Amino acid sequence: MDENTPKSVLITGCSSGIGHCVAGGLRNRGYRVFATARRPGDVQRLTDEGFESLLLDLDRSETIASALAELLERTGGRLYGLFNNGAYGQPGAVEDLKTDVLRAQFETNLFGWHELTRRVIPLMRRQGEGRIIQNSSVLGFVALTYRGAYNASKYALEGLSDTLRLELHGSGVFVSLIEPGPIKSRFRANAYEKWRQNIDPEQSFHRDAYRAMAERLQKQGPAVPFTLPPEAVLKRVIHALESPRPRPRYYVTFPTYLFGTLKRLLPARTLDRILRRT
Numbered sequence: 001m002d003e004n005t006p007k008s009v010l011i012t013g014c015s016s017g018i019g020h021c022v023a024g025g026l027r028n029r030g031y032r033v034f035a036t037a038r039r040p041g042d043v044q045r046l047t048d049e050g051f052e053s054l055l056l057d058l059d060r061s062e063t064i065a066s067a068l069a070e071l072l073e074r075t076g077g078r079l080y081g082l083f084n085n086g087a088y089g090q091p092g093a094v095e096d097l098k099t100d101v102l103r104a105q106f107e108t109n110l111f112g113w114h115e116l117t118r119r120v121i122p123l124m125r126r127q128g129e130g131r132i133i134q135n136s137s138v139l140g141f142v143a144l145t146y147r148g149a150y151n152a153s154k155y156a157l158e159g160l161s162d163t164l165r166l167e168l169h170g171s172g173v174f175v176s177l178i179e180p181g182p183i184k185s186r187f188r189a190n191a192y193e194k195w196r197q198n199i200d201p202e203q204s205f206h207r208d209a210y211r212a213m214a215e216r217l218q219k220q221g222p223a224v225p226f227t228l229p230p231e232a233v234l235k236r237v238i239h240a241l242e243s244p245r246p247r248p249r250y251y252v253t254f255p256t257y258l259f260g261t262l263k264r265l266l267p268a269r270t271l272d273r274i275l276r277r278t
């Protein structure tokens, strides 16, 4: 490949938030960005914004296959970077989560990512280079109340990514996890919708606590201190794509650094006491 050919990067979940910001930031840096979204209207909007946009719904295998096939057709079979990003948070106490609701959370946040990544690995191995960047979360290593489904999906992602990193050692393909704390995006608004769809607060032991949670989810602007704009994640994605030694983990925001340190230092019961109040 000609040295001047821009490296291509595939990003999932570009309709809003971090995915949209990273797509724009990487394009400005000279990457050939394939900004994917799951709804045709968003694919059209992204195209109007000048992106090469493809339909990719992580819950629908056929769109994972067709988006990747189209990308490879356009790039002559090459893909340098995959930013797995599209996901949502399903709020609700563990005892209030129907098993199908938990399954749906894993379908999008883990199985869809796995399916796409599996399709990409053989071609990255053949190229002898590639970067797989997983947008995890501080909730991939500490738990909070009413985040059980999301916590479980991100903890699972951390395990799968740690194993994959070991298995790809020496192949020229690197796996990095990004662990943001609160980032400004549509995440809370989308989580509120999932809560309304799938949790019945009136039947729940937790209904009083849910009222406060619903208020927080509907709040405009930063609902928690230390919220950063999505550009904070973009910075780490650029490092993971461009460093000769990308890091296994990138913390983003003060809460991630804080809880990362506390998790290493404190006994589980002491950490629980802090997390219960967070």
Ligand SMILES: NC(=O)c1ccc[n+]([C@@H]2O[C@H](COP(=O)([O-])OP(=O)(O)OC[C@H]3O[C@@H](n4cnc5c(N)ncnc54)[C@H](OP(=O)(O)O)[C@@H]3O)[C@@H](O)[C@H]2O)c1
Pocket: 012, 013, 014, 015, 016, 017, 018, 019, 037, 038, 039, 056, 057, 058, 059, 084, 085, 086, 087, 088, 108, 135, 136, 137, 138, 179, 180, 181, 182, 183, 184, 185, 186, 187, 188, 190
């Ligand atoms: N915001 C935070 O505080 C925060 C903190 C830590 C980690 N993260 C992680 O950051 C990533 C991006 O979230 P965000 O904060 O940017 O929130 P966001 O604005 O809600 O963006 C999430 C994106 O994922 C897409 N998505 C949802 N279901 C999908 C599916 N089945 N197939 C393909 N795409 C799907 C959404 O598309 P639709 O518009 O069609 O729903 C949207 O484009 C997620 O992995 C999230 O876990 C966020």
